[in-house]
Amino acid sequence: MLDLVLSIRERYQKTLDAIASSARKVGRTPESVRLVVVTKTHPVEVVQAAVEAGAKILGENYAEEAVEKILALKSQSAVEWHMIGHVQSRKAQLVAEHFALFHSLDSLKLAQRVDRFAAQFGRRLPVLLEFNAGGEESKHGWPASNESRWSSLLTDLAAIVSLPNLEVRGLMTMPPLSTDPETARPYFRRLRRLRDFLAERLPQAEWSELSMGTSADYKVAVEEGATLVRVGQAILGPRHETESKRA
Numbered sequence: 001m002l003d004l005v006l007s008i009r010e011r012y013q014k015t016l017d018a019i020a021s022s023a024r025k026v027g028r029t030p031e032s033v034r035l036v037v038v039t040k041t042h043p044v045e046v047v048q049a050a051v052e053a054g055a056k057i058l059g060e061n062y063a064e065e066a067v068e069k070i071l072a073l074k075s076q077s078a079v080e081w082h083m084i085g086h087v088q089s090r091k092a093q094l095v096a097e098h099f100a101l102f103h104s105l106d107s108l109k110l111a112q113r114v115d116r117f118a119a120q121f122g123r124r125l126p127v128l129l130e131f132n133a134g135g136e137e138s139k140h141g142w143p144a145s146n147e148s149r150w151s152s153l154l155t156d157l158a159a160i161v162s163l164p165n166l167e168v169r170g171l172m173t174m175p176p177l178s179t180d181p182e183t184a185r186p187y188f189r190r191l192r193r194l195r196d197f198l199a200e201r202l203p204q205a206e207w208s209e210l211s212m213g214t215s216a217d218y219k220v221a222v223e224e225g226a227t228l229v230r231v232g233q234a235i236l237g238p239r240h241e242t243e244s245k246r247a
Helices: 002-025 043-054 063-073 091-097 106-121 146-160 180-202 216-221
Strands: 032-037 056-061 081-083 100-103 125-132 166-173 210-211 230-231
Touching: 002 032, 002 043, 002 216, 032 043, 043 100, 056 063, 063 081, 063 166, 081 210, 091 100, 100 106, 100 166, 106 146, 106 166, 146 166, 166 180, 166 216, 180 210, 180 216, 210 230, 216 230
Parallel strands: 032 056, 032 230, 056 081, 081 100, 100 125, 125 166, 166 210
Antiparallel strands: none
16 A cells, blocks of 8 residues: 555656646746546545545546545545536536535536535535537537637526526536647637636636646646646556546
């Protein structure tokens, strides 16, 4: 276990150093970016090792799997748990009850359902709105690849902003998969422009957060304004199963 903690700590610190370097490169402070360690599919003992290695924020893609880990590690009260994956409506209650930030809110219907559960738990849940910046059919989120159609999104988004038990804090995206981090840059820039577009038209929400960047491209994401980067494999190593999504 000690060897696992030490190896994770080394990679975690290396990632923090890279984030700091990328931030300073564009005149940002390292503190303006938070690192979400993605623990999906990793067993509890690996997650425990990540916490002991210094991880402060843990990201999960699957609500039921995440809740099992949250309950198993409930003594780790200083750890923040973020939901970063697609959530089916029937899992909305788990999200409203157990997570500090919901990155991947992708429909008005889901927002309304999460809002109702948040009310039951006496919470005002911070959320990010997920956008499909690359126009891929396999990706979730509101369509954002065609900037001339952004105005058509405003009706849904205004309705979400007005929900009493959700607190909209910004946007999230997953760019098309590539081995070259630079190919993600245009999508990150598009999300930042969309954030500015929405901040002007819906100023009642905060819009300060941009969740973008994974193990493959988080340095570019930081250069383009990410405030949250979601890094899994670069810190924890290979996952315990093959998946179509990455982090």
